[in-house]
Amino acid sequence: MRRALPLVALTLALLLAAAPAAALAAPCPKTTVADLEDEVMCPVCGTTLALAREAPLAKRERAFITELVRGCKTKQEIKQALLDQFGPTVLALPQDKGFDASVYVLPIVGGVAAAGAVALMLVRWRRRGRREHERVAVRSRTRAEDLLLEAELDRLR
Amino acid sequence: MRRSWTTAAGLVAIALFVALLGYGVLRSNRATSLDAAVASGKRVAPPSIDLPWLDRDQHATLADWRGKVVVLNFWASWCPPCREEVPLLARWQPQLARADGTILGVDTLDVASDARAFMVKNHLDYPSLRDRGGDTARAFGVAAYPESVVIDRQGRVAALMRGPLDDAFMRDHVRPLLKERA
Secondary structure, eight states: OTTHHHHHHHHHHHHHHHHHHHHHHTTOSOSOHHHHHTTBEETTTTEETTTOSSOHHHHHHHHHHHHHHHTTOOHHHHHHHHHHHHOGGGBSSOOSSGGGGHHHHHHHHHHHHHHHHHHHHHHHHHHHHHHHHHHHHHHHHHHHHHHHHHHHHHHHO | OHHHHHHHHHHHHHHHHHHHHHHHHHHHHHHHHHHHHHHTTOOBOOOOOEEEBSSSSOEEEGGGGTTSEEEEEEEOTTOHHHHHHHHHHHHHHHHHHHTTEEEEEEEESSOHHHHHHHHHHTTOOSOEEEETTSHHHHHTTOOSSSEEEEEOTTSOEEEEESSOOOHHHIIIIIHHHHTSOO
16 A cells, blocks of 8 residues: 555646646637538538538638647637638628628618618608598587587577 | 609619619629630630739739730649649640740639649649639639630630640640730
């Protein structure tokens, strides 16, 4: 038992020394290839990497991402590196300039147009309601006046 | 009066939508018109090129090769048919250079270091540009790799090869252009 004591102490010391190293190594890798596959395109395939398994470009992109994942790069850093090498079409989101910007602009224009149309309808609806109310008010006033006139005439008779 | 304003606004919206669609369709058809022109024997101006060199930061345009016959070769290091095409390119480049012509590589959608290593490994000494996002390739209607566009001494598109080059194409479409005067 006494002989085993130094061995236990050494094992404990090694474990204690390895613990901070393991703790430091824990944050790496910061992302996975699978995590990026849905957000990265294979530009010549016209699909995301997740759907392009056999295309040579997709394979190269996947290998490129794997290298960067192993190099402890974050998802954002990997996307930037992909952008630097393959250009904007490599990201699944369209560009925000040129013709592709219409993807972002059209929903806004459509939303504003729809809001305008709803506002216009509301204004018209309110205006129509007010007109109807005025018409009813005029009609009832006339009837009241008629009654008053009738009463006045009865009094005079 | 109000109704006419609403109708006008609706018509303008429809016109804008149709114009946007038309622009999209025209943009995708530009390259098709290049194929049609070449097929009918016409020589037309190519889409503009303004790309960085593969191995340096400076930019180049097609005008830098005006007066030469240029075989514009769209390639990528990850593309197996491009690798198969390399011996032909290496064999033809000295012949073209002797007759005031050149192959001009356009490396597309590629890791730049891969492309540079590819050129060195295959002892390719012709110039090569870098079309990072493939915009220039798309403007030329490139859909698969490799593809080549032959530019005559006047800077016009004289022939197209939608696929790997072969000796017959080089003999029939490139060699005659070398005999033409600038």
